[in-house]
Amino acid sequence: MPVKRVDKTHMPEREAQQRARDFLEVNDGYALSHAAFEAERCIRCQEADCVDGCPVGVPIPEFMHAIAMGDMRGAAKILRSANPLPAICGRVCPQEDQCELVCHLAKRFEPVAIGHLERFVADWERAQPDDEPPTQPWRPEKIAVIGSGPAGLVCAGELARLGYPVTIYEGLHAPGGVLRYGIPEFRLPKDILDWEIDLLKKLGVEIVCNVIIGKTIKLDELFDDLGFTALFIGTGAGLPMFLGIPGENLNGVYSANEFLTRINLMRAFQFPQVETPLKVGKRVAVIGAGNTAMDAVRSALRMGAEEGLIVYRRSDKEMTARVEEYHHAIEEGVQFHWLTNPIEVLGDEDGWVTGLKCLKMELGEPDESGRARPIPIEGSEFVLPMDNVVLSIGTTPNPLLVKTTPGLETNRKGGLIVDDGRGETSRRRVYAGGDAVTGAATVILAAGAGKDAAAAIHNDLSGEDPPSNEENILGQASQSAN
Amino acid sequence: MPKILEKRQLTPITQLFRIDAPMIAAAAQPGQFIIIRVRDGGERIPLTIADYDRDAGTVTIVVQEVGATTRQLGAHEPGEEILDMVGPLGEPADIPSGGHVIGIGGGFGAAALLCLMRELTNRGDNTTVILGARNQELLILVDELRAACRNLELCTDDGSVGFKGFVTQRLEQLIEGDGPGKPDHVIAIGPPVMMRAVAELTRPHEIDTHVSMDPLMVDGTGMCGGCRVSVGGEVKFACVDGPIFDGHAVDFNEAVRRSKMYVKEEEIAACRAKEGGYV
Numbered sequence: 001m002p003v004k005r006v007d008k009t010h011m012p013e014r015e016a017q018q019r020a021r022d023f024l025e026v027n028d029g030y031a032l033s034h035a036a037f038e039a040e041r042c043i044r045c046q047e048a049d050c051v052d053g054c055p056v057g058v059p060i061p062e063f064m065h066a067i068a069m070g071d072m073r074g075a076a077k078i079l080r081s082a083n084p085l086p087a088i089c090g091r092v093c094p095q096e097d098q099c100e101l102v103c104h105l106a107k108r109f110e111p112v113a114i115g116h117l118e119r120f121v122a123d124w125e126r127a128q129p130d131d132e133p134p135t136q137p138w139r140p141e142k143i144a145v146i147g148s149g150p151a152g153l154v155c156a157g158e159l160a161r162l163g164y165p166v167t168i169y170e171g172l173h174a175p176g177g178v179l180r181y182g183i184p185e186f187r188l189p190k191d192i193l194d195w196e197i198d199l200l201k202k203l204g205v206e207i208v209c210n211v212i213i214g215k216t217i218k219l220d221e222l223f224d225d226l227g228f229t230a231l232f233i234g235t236g237a238g239l240p241m242f243l244g245i246p247g248e249n250l251n252g253v254y255s256a257n258e259f260l261t262r263i264n265l266m267r268a269f270q271f272p273q274v275e276t277p278l279k280v281g282k283r284v285a286v287i288g289a290g291n292t293a294m295d296a297v298r299s300a301l302r303m304g305a306e307e308g309l310i311v312y313r314r315s316d317k318e319m320t321a322r323v324e325e326y327h328h329a330i331e332e333g334v335q336f337h338w339l340t341n342p343i344e345v346l347g348d349e350d351g352w353v354t355g356l357k358c359l360k361m362e363l364g365e366p367d368e369s370g371r372a373r374p375i376p377i378e379g380s381e382f383v384l385p386m387d388n389v390v391l392s393i394g395t396t397p398n399p400l401l402v403k404t405t406p407g408l409e410t411n412r413k414g415g416l417i418v419d420d421g422r423g424e425t426s427r428r429r430v431y432a433g434g435d436a437v438t439g440a441a442t443v444i445l446a447a448g449a450g451k452d453a454a455a456a457i458h459n460d461l462s463g464e465d466p467p468s469n470e471e472n473i474l475g476q477a478s479q480s481a482n
Numbered sequence: 483m484p485k486i487l488e489k490r491q492l493t494p495i496t497q498l499f500r501i502d503a504p505m506i507a508a509a510a511q512p513g514q515f516i517i518i519r520v521r522d523g524g525e526r527i528p529l530t531i532a533d534y535d536r537d538a539g540t541v542t543i544v545v546q547e548v549g550a551t552t553r554q555l556g557a558h559e560p561g562e563e564i565l566d567m568v569g570p571l572g573e574p575a576d577i578p579s580g581g582h583v584i585g586i587g588g589g590f591g592a593a594a595l596l597c598l599m600r601e602l603t604n605r606g607d608n609t610t611v612i613l614g615a616r617n618q619e620l621l622i623l624v625d626e627l628r629a630a631c632r633n634l635e636l637c638t639d640d641g642s643v644g645f646k647g648f649v650t651q652r653l654e655q656l657i658e659g660d661g662p663g664k665p666d667h668v669i670a671i672g673p674p675v676m677m678r679a680v681a682e683l684t685r686p687h688e689i690d691t692h693v694s695m696d697p698l699m700v701d702g703t704g705m706c707g708g709c710r711v712s713v714g715g716e717v718k719f720a721c722v723d724g725p726i727f728d729g730h731a732v733d734f735n736e737a738v739r740r741s742k743m744y745v746k747e748e749e750i751a752a753c754r755a756k757e758g759g760y761v
Contacts (some may be wrong), residue, residue: 275760277744
């Protein structure tokens with residue numbers, strides 16, 4: 001029977017003072033006892049809104065039941081039937097806006113800690129791998145996936161499970177996309193990412209790095225010369241935006257993408273054991289208040305900055321970062337300058353950053369985004385002394401592939417236009433999903449889009465619908481029975 | 483992984499590598515570049531494509547052993563492989579056809595003129611290369627460049643061969659009508675100071691001038707913005723908008739300043755590489 005406890009089981013995490021100086025993971029994860037204890041809180045609703053709240057439709061009540069019964073292998077199978085990247089999503093999904101938001105318990109108490117349990121079960125599976133042999137694709141139609149971020153990985157995994165030979169093309173030297181270059185080690189350890197990618201390889205997915213579709217190989221060559229039947233574009237939203245204020249090209253001003261890529265992909269925190277450096281001074285301002293901004297400012301502290309500041313023209317109410325990340329940042333000593341609009345980066349005679357000139361703002365009527373519009377307060381100019389400025393004000397889809405591919409239509413923000421739910425672009429049998437379509441969004445929305453596109457590709461090629469999550473679980477159970 | 487087929491020492495610190503890279507060779511066009519990484523933990527560095535052979539499936543690069551990666555690459559021998567190599571990146575050179583084009587190469591940047599000038603010559607342009615170095619020993623790819631253009635002009639600071647003086651001094655003479663004569667278009671590839679001097683020289687004559695920028699870069703696909711260059715007051719990314727820009731519009735002061743951002747760290751890493759610290 002479900003057990004009535006009003007609060008979530010607390011996620012053990014490392015001491016803020018200690019963790020803010022290294023790149024090891026912040027959260028320690030549940031122990032087995034925590035997991036069963038928390039899963040017992042699920043009341044197994046008839047109408048499980050949590051499942052609808054999940055972009056990949058994880059059968060959450062069944063998942064909870066398996067954990068509560070102590071059947072971790074079963075729980076892992078249920079989880080993986082719907083989500084090919086559970087160890088990642090359990091760490092980076094905004095569950096508070098999705099499954100946990102609509103959890104019936106949340107009406108009166110705290111919701112079930114679905115995210116923490118997802119992370120726990122995926123980690124349990126990693127520690128106790130089952131010894132299922134690698135599978136081989138059996139269908140004739142080859143499928144190419146462009147980009148190895150969350151959308152591409154999930155799409156590839158789903159298609160591989162349906163029997164298609166899948167090749168992922170990645171432009172960088174290591175797969176994972178934003179999971180590799182964007183999300184820091186302290187939130188998503190790279191060995192977790194490597195493990196999830198290895199599982200895809202076990203399904204027969206081939207990953208080719210250092211190939212940029214649109215440059216090394218044109219999109220049409222994938223069809224004409226390399227014999228692919230269908231394509232999925234998951235090239236993300238990798239193009240950083242700048243503010244266009246004076247001083248933005250001074251030495252010591254970075255886009256969050258550059259700042260984080262040097263740290264995460266190139267491991268600049270190990271310089272000079274590795275060759276890629278990153279200059280981080282005593283005071284670092286990060287402009288913006290999304291998850292990427294939190295990642296950047298917390299990374300700055302770990303790179304040795306004495307002070308890390310968030311500078312945001314709106315207030316904490318309009319901040320787009322997850323509450324968990326915001327709290328972690330506060331605990332680690334990040335300073336928040338709300339209603340502060342940067343108007344100029346100041347530099348010395350050698351061209352290095354010395355300060356950030358800002359204006360105080362107040363909130364007015366809601367703007368087109370529905371959030372209160374920030375309005376400058378006249379005469380409120382002031383200067384924050386600063387050594388580095390990191391711009392984290394958003395990214396847009398990378399136009400590289402579109403520029404070199406005839407017939408691929410985009411919207412005015414550069415996102416690929418696709419038909420709803422299926423993900424087919426303006427080109428026949430060219431599908432797309434994730435940030436390349438929506439602009440910068442979340443890992444799980446990209447995963448969901450990858451999954452939907454895989455189903456649409458399968459339907460397109462075979463005329464069949466892919467098995468439901470329930471059928472997947474049964475299929476896996478019968479496979480393990482054999 | 484791309485295998486090194488040929489290695490040639492061009493000067494005591496300059497080396498040419500011909501690399502087996504059929505996919506890149508098939509797609510490469512003059513003016514574009516590649517990014518390489520030579521070991522796990524290594525940096526990603528951009529290198530201009532000096533030449534390519536689509537039939538043989540090879541790409542040629544020329545490097546100067548100055549940094550951590552180029553020193554490690556310099557120790558590679560034919561038969562060995564390069565860990566990571568991606569490209570071609572950037573936009574191809576776009577020089578209007580039908581006129582007299584002068585290509586100016588300084589230092590190892592001259593190598594980047596090779597495939598470009600050959601293509602311009604083949605399409606019927608009148609082509610001149612002004613190749614400069616401190617002395618005769620340091621001039622690179624003289625025979626190859628001679629074959630790639632109609633007129634080759636050599637310059638050395640000490641006068642050991644050709645014109646005694648800088649490439650810009652010889653260019654000035656040509657603009658005034660000497661030798662192969664005044665150009666309709668100029669493309670300069672080399673150190674920023676040289677490219678700036680060329681651009682300043684051609685500006686009063688309103689000669690269309692292209693320069694190939696080589697800023698700090700990480701991914702090379704427009705993702706990090708580390709390579710931003712101010713061109714005519716607009717911010718451009720050298721990796722996707724360039725690397726070739728209008729020489730009269732580039733803010734060279736900013737470019738030089740930005741290129742020095744990691745001088746100290748580059749020295750530390752280069753020393754470490756020299757001492758065999760990266761294996």
